[in-house]
Amino acid sequence: MVACIASSHRAAKRRRVSLLDLQSDNLFWFDRKLNPAYYDYCLKLFNRVGYSARRIPEPADHHILLGLIAEGQGIALVPKSLHSVTRKGVVFKQIVEGDQLSIRLSVAYQPAAASPMVLTLVAMLKERFSAQGASAVA
Known part of the structure; x- marks a missing residue:
């Protein structure tokens, strides 16, 4: 903010x-x-x-x-x-x-059971937010 x-x-x-x-x-x-x-x-x-x-x-x-x-x-x-x-x-x-x-947001998913759409979303979030100091981008 x-x-x-x-x-x-x-x-x-x-x-x-x-x-x-x-x-x-x-x-x-x-x-x-x-x-x-x-x-x-x-x-x-x-x-x-x-x-x-x-x-x-x-x-x-x-x-x-x-x-x-x-x-x-x-x-x-x-x-x-x-x-x-x-x-x-x-x-x-x-x-x-x-x-x-600021507040922290988290995303939880099961990689082995995730659909291609979920995996694409997770990859996009990692790319976007890992450079901004995301605490646990895994």
Whole structure:
């Protein structure tokens, strides 16, 4: 996750920001029913580090979200992949607590009984994620 903030934001020139640096900003946040486990996980982290920004509903469309951020209506914590979307008026910053906002995923399968489609998927996942520090790519 990275912080998406307005380019006019007081922290826009920093390389990294802490959640506490963004405490006074509205946080565009997703509805819990979209991903209850991750939502709860993040709230526990927020409580642990003392981050209690006012949460406001996140628009479903990321272009609208970026426009609202550019207007200074709030900030968002977004996947790093959104960084590839360019939008005048917004910048993406590494979050000091960013590693704590990530969750690990696992894939379990039986190699001897796996279909060619499963084996292709596993090979693709190994190729994609082993270079990013996957802990147990086997």
